[in-house]
Amino acid sequence: MSPKLKKALKVAAWTVGIALSLTIVSGILLNSAWAQQRIKDQATKYLSERLQTRVAVEGVSVNILTHDASLRGVVVEDRQHRKMLEADRVEADVNWWALRRGKVDIDRVKLNGVTLRLHKAEGDSVANFAFVIDALKGDSTKTKSKTDLQIKSFSAERIAVIYNSDSVTLRKLTMKNVGEGIPTGNIEDLALHTTHTGRKGITTHHYLTLNLLKLSKVNKKPNLEIELTYKSDNHRPRKNTGKPHRGFFDAGHFDATAKMQIEINHIAPDTVNATLKRFTMTDTTMGFDVRELHCDIAGNRRYFDVTNMDLRQIDTKLHIPSARVTLPDKTAGTPVTYSTGTVTGTAILRDIARPFAPILHRFTMPLQLSVVMTGDDNTIRFSDVVVKTPDNRFSVSTHGWVDSVQARDNHNLRVHYDVTRMTVKTGMAKKIFDQFPIKKFMMKQLNALGDINFGGALDVRWKHETITGRLQTRVGAMGLRLEIDQLSHYISGSATTTNLDLGRAIDMPDIGVIAATARFQVDISKERTGAIRRKKGGKLPIGKVSAHVDKCSYKFVKVGDLDATIESDGAVAQGELTAHAKYMDTGCTFTFTDTDNMRKMKIKPKLSFHGAKKKNGKK
Numbered sequence: 001m002s003p004k005l006k007k008a009l010k011v012a013a014w015t016v017g018i019a020l021s022l023t024i025v026s027g028i029l030l031n032s033a034w035a036q037q038r039i040k041d042q043a044t045k046y047l048s049e050r051l052q053t054r055v056a057v058e059g060v061s062v063n064i065l066t067h068d069a070s071l072r073g074v075v076v077e078d079r080q081h082r083k084m085l086e087a088d089r090v091e092a093d094v095n096w097w098a099l100r101r102g103k104v105d106i107d108r109v110k111l112n113g114v115t116l117r118l119h120k121a122e123g124d125s126v127a128n129f130a131f132v133i134d135a136l137k138g139d140s141t142k143t144k145s146k147t148d149l150q151i152k153s154f155s156a157e158r159i160a161v162i163y164n165s166d167s168v169t170l171r172k173l174t175m176k177n178v179g180e181g182i183p184t185g186n187i188e189d190l191a192l193h194t195t196h197t198g199r200k201g202i203t204t205h206h207y208l209t210l211n212l213l214k215l216s217k218v219n220k221k222p223n224l225e226i227e228l229t230y231k232s233d234n235h236r237p238r239k240n241t242g243k244p245h246r247g248f249f250d251a252g253h254f255d256a257t258a259k260m261q262i263e264i265n266h267i268a269p270d271t272v273n274a275t276l277k278r279f280t281m282t283d284t285t286m287g288f289d290v291r292e293l294h295c296d297i298a299g300n301r302r303y304f305d306v307t308n309m310d311l312r313q314i315d316t317k318l319h320i321p322s323a324r325v326t327l328p329d330k331t332a333g334t335p336v337t338y339s340t341g342t343v344t345g346t347a348i349l350r351d352i353a354r355p356f357a358p359i360l361h362r363f364t365m366p367l368q369l370s371v372v373m374t375g376d377d378n379t380i381r382f383s384d385v386v387v388k389t390p391d392n393r394f395s396v397s398t399h400g401w402v403d404s405v406q407a408r409d410n411h412n413l414r415v416h417y418d419v420t421r422m423t424v425k426t427g428m429a430k431k432i433f434d435q436f437p438i439k440k441f442m443m444k445q446l447n448a449l450g451d452i453n454f455g456g457a458l459d460v461r462w463k464h465e466t467i468t469g470r471l472q473t474r475v476g477a478m479g480l481r482l483e484i485d486q487l488s489h490y491i492s493g494s495a496t497t498t499n500l501d502l503g504r505a506i507d508m509p510d511i512g513v514i515a516a517t518a519r520f521q522v523d524i525s526k527e528r529t530g531a532i533r534r535k536k537g538g539k540l541p542i543g544k545v546s547a548h549v550d551k552c553s554y555k556f557v558k559v560g561d562l563d564a565t566i567e568s569d570g571a572v573a574q575g576e577l578t579a580h581a582k583y584m585d586t587g588c589t590f591t592f593t594d595t596d597n598m599r600k601m602k603i604k605p606k607l608s609f610h611g612a613k614k615k616n617g618k619k
Contacts, residue, residue: 088113287354450474538571
């Protein structure tokens with residue numbers, strides 16, 4: 001070996017030795033109590049001066065040899081001297097040598113016991129954390145250097161963020177390969193608590209908990225498994241308390257659990273393509289029960305397309321081939337809008353009985369449906385609606401809309417449907433009524449109508465429904481107006497006919513075809529009718545009818561210009577039929593107790609005389 005090479009090797013050895021010695025000495029010095037205290041004092045002084053508030057750190061640990069750095073007992077106050085940030089421990093494994101190359105290479109970051117308290121008073125434009133944002137902005141004129149950040153793993157335990165009365169808490173989070181495309185990891189028990197006070201002064205507490213979010217890779221694709229619960233509580237009785245006819249749906253008392261699995265096919269800053277492979281949701285109190293939901297989703301910042309959606313409840317199954325949701329644009333002032341292809345499926349109304357209509361709890365008759373839906377955040381429009389039974393013995397074709405969906409006052413909610421055609425085959429009406437646990441009247445007369453066809457309109461506003469249209473049956477046709485008042489609990493309306501075979505309809509063959517106009521009112525109050533039933537019993541509806549008969553026949557006698565009235569107390573119906581003449585009124589009174597046996601009607605003739613009345617009032 002040449003002398004020069006030996007000398008070069010000695011120099012190299014001494015250089016390496018000095019470097020190692022300096023590293024070891026630096027490590028020892030940095031790990032000394034004096035050095036740790038010095039680092040803590042300098043860091044807290046710098047942050048306090050930069051933020052212009054008190055910053056305290058209980059302890060600092062930096063180890064260059066093991067790449068460890070940690071902070072203990074961190075406290076940052078806001079400008080009102082309230083504790084804004086508290087952290088029990090912040091740890092990181094940092095590659096100190098990579099910092100010299102402008103690269104932040106962190107093997108591990110761990111947060112433990114962090115509480116962040118944020119405040120912004122109502123009407124105040126400045127939040128208690130605004131000074132931190134201003135301080136971190138720095139000098140905008142300086143050129144910002146690009147730093148390559150890579151975090152291999154991140155974990156957090158016992159995290160809480162409080163904003164006024166709202167809060168977010170996290171029990172545990174673990175993530176790996178952060179900053180390298182799609183990370184993997186778990187989130188456990190991420191809970192959000194918010195409160196909202198409505199216009200009536202009712203405060204509702206909302207609790208959304210992400211029980212589990214598992215992010216993994218399946219077939220090299222990101223895969224999300226999510227389980228969450230949502231609860232709401234307004235600390236008031238449920239809306240159906242003491243109202244058994246009302247459903248359990250109450251926005252102030254949710255208790256729902258949902259589970260889902262999402263496969264992400266493609267994700268970019270502006271686009272996403274994913275498959276919802278599984279979704280279930282239940283609320284055992286309210287009665288929601290979604291057994292299956294899956295679809296494909298593709299979207300960008302402007303809209304989302306949903307395709308191949310299948311939804312199944314207990315027995316209800318729906319298929320939505322396509323739908324588009326266009327997101328709102330504040331700049332253009334456009335709201336969210338949506339549209340679907342033709343939705344098809346089979347519905348069992350019992351599936352929605354508990355949340356919305358307990359009266360449907362026995363409705364197991366399958367109904368096939370198809371509908372196209374469009375709308376925005378205020379209006380839903382239904383077109384090409386067809387609902388029918390599998391045997392086509394019942395079918396209805398219609399279209400309509402629901403308006404003021406987001407109205408704060410339910411009085412403004414409006415529903416309108418135009419019924420193009422409704423057909424009910426003979427005997428099918430009774431079969432439909434049998435699906436309801438209600439007292440049934442005049443079923444014999446209903447069956448006598450034969451096939452029923454109806455065309456008209458349905459309007460709903462607040463608690464008032466109106467049905468208008470024309471009814472065609474095998475015993476004749478009539479124009480109909482029906483009003484249902486859910487506040488007063490009366491059904492009232494009018495009917496007009498020119499060719500109704502009344503005798504055939506009520507099983508009294510001596511009565512022929514009539515032309516008449518009638519008005520009626522029926523009591524549907526359970527309290528009032530229940531009290532009368534307990535007192536008198538009876539098989540009749542409770543109400544009254546007044547009519548003017550333009551023409552009719554009884555046996556071989558044709559008469560006209562008659563006034564008729566009927567009043568029923570539920571047990572006995574009393575009626576009067578009067579034909580007015582110049583000097584004499586003729587007619588009859590009648591009573592009956594059972595609409596299914598009208599032939600037993602008791603009829604008594606009536607005759608009354610009176611003098612002719614002149615225009616000046618003299619006889």
